[in-house]
Amino acid sequence: MAKMKAAFLYEPGDVRIEEMDIPVPKDDEALIQLKSVGVCGSDVHFYEMGRIGDFVVKSPLVLGHECAGEVVEIGKDVKGVKPGDRVAIEAGVPCRKCNYCRMGRYNLCADVTFLAAPPFHGAFREYIAHPEDYLFKLPDNMSFEEGAMIEPLAVGIYAAQRGDVNIRNTVAIIGAGPIGLMTLQAVLARGATDVISTDLEPFRLDFAKHLGASLTINAKEEDPVQKIQEYTDGGADVVMDAVGFPETLQQSIKIARPGATIVWIGMPTVDEIPIRAVEAIFKEVDIRGIFRYANAYEPAIKLVSSGKIDVKSMITTSFTLDNVQEALEYPGKHPGTCIKVMVEI
Numbered sequence: 001m002a003k004m005k006a007a008f009l010y011e012p013g014d015v016r017i018e019e020m021d022i023p024v025p026k027d028d029e030a031l032i033q034l035k036s037v038g039v040c041g042s043d044v045h046f047y048e049m050g051r052i053g054d055f056v057v058k059s060p061l062v063l064g065h066e067c068a069g070e071v072v073e074i075g076k077d078v079k080g081v082k083p084g085d086r087v088a089i090e091a092g093v094p095c096r097k098c099n100y101c102r103m104g105r106y107n108l109c110a111d112v113t114f115l116a117a118p119p120f121h122g123a124f125r126e127y128i129a130h131p132e133d134y135l136f137k138l139p140d141n142m143s144f145e146e147g148a149m150i151e152p153l154a155v156g157i158y159a160a161q162r163g164d165v166n167i168r169n170t171v172a173i174i175g176a177g178p179i180g181l182m183t184l185q186a187v188l189a190r191g192a193t194d195v196i197s198t199d200l201e202p203f204r205l206d207f208a209k210h211l212g213a214s215l216t217i218n219a220k221e222e223d224p225v226q227k228i229q230e231y232t233d234g235g236a237d238v239v240m241d242a243v244g245f246p247e248t249l250q251q252s253i254k255i256a257r258p259g260a261t262i263v264w265i266g267m268p269t270v271d272e273i274p275i276r277a278v279e280a281i282f283k284e285v286d287i288r289g290i291f292r293y294a295n296a297y298e299p300a301i302k303l304v305s306s307g308k309i310d311v312k313s314m315i316t317t318s319f320t321l322d323n324v325q326e327a328l329e330y331p332g333k334h335p336g337t338c339i340k341v342m343v344e345i
Helices: 041-049 099-104 144-148 150-162 178-189 203-211 225-232 246-255 278-283 296-307 321-333
Strands: 003-011 014-021 029-038 066-074 086-089 126-131 135-137 170-174 194-199 213-218 234-240 256-264 287-289 315-320 339-345
Touching: 003 086, 003 321, 014 321, 029 086, 029 144, 041 225, 066 126, 066 150, 066 170, 086 144, 099 150, 135 296, 144 150, 144 339, 150 178, 170 225, 170 246, 178 194, 178 203, 178 234, 194 203, 194 225, 194 287, 213 225, 225 246, 234 246, 234 339, 246 278, 256 278, 278 339, 315 321, 321 339
Parallel strands: 170 194, 170 234, 194 213, 234 256, 256 287, 315 339
Antiparallel strands: 003 014, 029 066, 029 126, 029 339, 066 086, 086 135
16 A cells, blocks of 8 residues: 655654555545645644643544645545645534534534544645545635635634624634634624734734734733723623633633623633632623534635635744654744744645
8 A cells, every 4th residue: 555654743742754554535535635734732732741631642643633735536426526626624524413413513523533633643644535525625816825724714713603793892812822813813804893912922912913903912011801991991892712721711701891702712721720700690791612613614715715814924934744843843932933833745
């Protein structure tokens, strides 16, 4: 069987470039030659810790799930794509049969195969076989790098949807990393005209301002709760936490006005976090979680293709497949100058 290169995580801090079999596509799958794969915070966390919650790397694992590539072969039942098509790859494939899948909330399906979620291999490799209904053609004016950025943008679009963001809302977004910046652009695309961004890094806050934030707050230098309360005269209509730290989850409740909607996007690294429950009750806030995304790839591609959302400028550094370990270490070593790291296959 033909072989390909892949980057395997053996244990925290240990990535090895080795060979694995090129997959043979099933009848409903296409074989994709991967071109661009983004480095997600979850990839970095797996690299550093070997686990995220209940997802534990127990055997060598290929990381990477933000990906795009070119179709090179198709199964006999595939009708929607053909060899030569350029596609973005939706990372999660649900069962398609349960109640959640039938309702369109397939991100809540209990039987999901998600790239780079142990035990399923991800996209830091040369080829991948994937079902055609989770492949999305890229317009001619979009690059493979932009195609790989559709995955994190889908998170931001889904978060904006869960927050019911509209033109009347003042929105506060905690965190100006890749997901926070994607969420910023997504809420602006939904019509919000007053968006606040908080972070600890001046470089990221400058980027948020460039992308359309009305107010940026460096939480190292100013109290974001006090600043937002003063700016909004009582709190934001929608608060979105793209960090997931215990401190920021608490902040999200303090920042919210009475009757506000709070969307928790960032994934905490601890299981139990004390919450200001009395304040949340007195304020009558709606707290909503999001888990990945659903039905967000097509609108994400349209928004990028139309120029309404800019993802390409967020790519600050690129590496090759042979240098995946360096790519995984780069965000932690350069937090003041890095937004998104891309691996070019």
